[in-house]
Amino acid sequence: MTVPNLESLRARFRGELIQPGDAAYEAARKVHNGMIDRRPALIARCTDVADVIAAVDHGRENRMLTAVRGGGHNAGGLSICDNGLVIDLSRMRGVHVDPAAREVRAEGGCLWGDVDHAAHAFGMATPSGTVSTTGVAGLTLGGGIGHLTRKYGLTIDNLLAVDVVLADGRFVTASEQEHPELFWAVRGGGGNFGVVTSFLFRLHPVKMVQAGPTFWPLEQTRQVMKAYREFIARAPEDVSGFMAFLTVPAVPLFPEALHGRKVCAIIWCSPGSADQFEAATKAMRSVGKPLLDHVGPMPFPALQGLFDPLLPAGLQWYWRADFVNELGDEAIAKHLEHASRLPAGLSQVHIYPINGAAHRVGAGDTAFAYRDATFALVIVGVDPDPTNAKTITKWCKDYFDALHPYSAGGAYVNFMMEEGQERVQAAFRDNYTRLAAVKKQYDPTNFFRVNQNIRPA
Numbered sequence: 001m002t003v004p005n006l007e008s009l010r011a012r013f014r015g016e017l018i019q020p021g022d023a024a025y026e027a028a029r030k031v032h033n034g035m036i037d038r039r040p041a042l043i044a045r046c047t048d049v050a051d052v053i054a055a056v057d058h059g060r061e062n063r064m065l066t067a068v069r070g071g072g073h074n075a076g077g078l079s080i081c082d083n084g085l086v087i088d089l090s091r092m093r094g095v096h097v098d099p100a101a102r103e104v105r106a107e108g109g110c111l112w113g114d115v116d117h118a119a120h121a122f123g124m125a126t127p128s129g130t131v132s133t134t135g136v137a138g139l140t141l142g143g144g145i146g147h148l149t150r151k152y153g154l155t156i157d158n159l160l161a162v163d164v165v166l167a168d169g170r171f172v173t174a175s176e177q178e179h180p181e182l183f184w185a186v187r188g189g190g191g192n193f194g195v196v197t198s199f200l201f202r203l204h205p206v207k208m209v210q211a212g213p214t215f216w217p218l219e220q221t222r223q224v225m226k227a228y229r230e231f232i233a234r235a236p237e238d239v240s241g242f243m244a245f246l247t248v249p250a251v252p253l254f255p256e257a258l259h260g261r262k263v264c265a266i267i268w269c270s271p272g273s274a275d276q277f278e279a280a281t282k283a284m285r286s287v288g289k290p291l292l293d294h295v296g297p298m299p300f301p302a303l304q305g306l307f308d309p310l311l312p313a314g315l316q317w318y319w320r321a322d323f324v325n326e327l328g329d330e331a332i333a334k335h336l337e338h339a340s341r342l343p344a345g346l347s348q349v350h351i352y353p354i355n356g357a358a359h360r361v362g363a364g365d366t367a368f369a370y371r372d373a374t375f376a377l378v379i380v381g382v383d384p385d386p387t388n389a390k391t392i393t394k395w396c397k398d399y400f401d402a403l404h405p406y407s408a409g410g411a412y413v414n415f416m417m418e419e420g421q422e423r424v425q426a427a428f429r430d431n432y433t434r435l436a437a438v439k440k441q442y443d444p445t446n447f448f449r450v451n452q453n454i455r456p457a
């Protein structure tokens, strides 16, 4: 694994260049998913845009397979590669809030916790995901689904501009006004088009939220899911709640009597007032006989960080996903059957509502193609013990196979493993052809191919 012309890169690079044998190498090659074990020839940990340009030039000129790392959360491990170059942005985590303009600029290596923290000081937030350690870059480039989606849209619906280093080393800004096709493509098309060194987002007045879980016994799944599908179709956009199946973790946050119990749940978040939340959700939260209903006011960043301690880096992860239009009775029966086999521990299933504001953007307006889907389903096998990797993977695949016939056909790219070209095309539907044309324009040699790859037309 010798790196060609390393000295010429060293001469124009300010960050760290980490190779096998260096003290920092073992930690630097780890990503969030402990199942991923790849050994790059060089990790170029950039400090600024100039470093990113130098690294892209080096990868291209020396024909190195090149991966780009933001937060490192991609479960398929698409931010790291064997024997190639990793352009690592984890030191580029600057955030700048402009409270008067209601905008935030985040560098390409930021985690969502960085942005939430900075914006919260001004009583604002932008829609992101549900876990604060997730990278801004990967989540945004795939679309961005989270607690604020119903109210304020996907993360990309709040993206105003990106700075990008292209495959040929050029630096451009893309927005509605400049490089509009590139701007269209990065809103959902993933890291296919260049290294995004900064993101500019619109902010909204979100400070305190009403949040927390309602848990029901798994046996009440049918009743709860049927009520939920009616509820979420009509719920005010101020209110969001995603459905989940999980095993109650043995942590002080939950009563001891529930520890280890498999439940059907809704995890709530509403940026509205407590009274509005109560009025909108009372009937749903009273369906059947809940085991726990623990909702109250909390700062938005506290909600975003709530589950971080349960999901540290290094766990085994295997997930599969699909978009879903309807939760029909047959699908609900399959959910109950497979959720009953939830492996012990941290494995879970999430069904995120993506109606509301996200539906008001057209399927062709951004690269994110499933604007008509009501839910994003993700089945997540998680376990700290590598010897359980096979068990969680099999449970996840069986669950997915049973539910796929009831899906809209494709998945959210950020919830996919490496599943082949057919699944990539299914994820982009009618937008794939246009994405392939943009790819041809901005990355004709497919230099950026460690991703859910769009091949140049």
Ligand SMILES: Cc1cc2nc3c(=O)[nH]c(=O)nc-3n(C[C@H](O)[C@H](O)[C@H](O)COP(=O)(O)OP(=O)(O)OC[C@H]3O[C@@H](n4cnc5c(N)ncnc54)[C@H](O)[C@@H]3O)c2cc1C
Pocket (backbone or CB within 6 Å): 032, 067, 068, 069, 070, 071, 072, 073, 074, 075, 077, 078, 079, 089, 108, 109, 128, 129, 130, 131, 134, 135, 136, 137, 138, 139, 140, 141, 142, 143, 144, 145, 146, 190, 191, 192, 194, 195, 196, 197, 311, 414, 415, 450, 451, 452
């Ligand atoms: C615990 C956990 C919770 C999650 N919760 C949510 C959620 O609530 N909502 C949601 O939408 N998703 C969620 N995700 C999925 C998440 O969006 C994806 O895993 C995403 O790929 C993570 O982005 P990252 O920057 O951390 O990933 P990375 O692994 O660093 O990168 C992912 C992909 O993006 C590319 N990339 C990274 N940085 C850049 C850049 N600066 N420029 C160009 N390309 C780049 C990489 O090459 C790679 O292909 C979650 C994931 C985990 C593990």
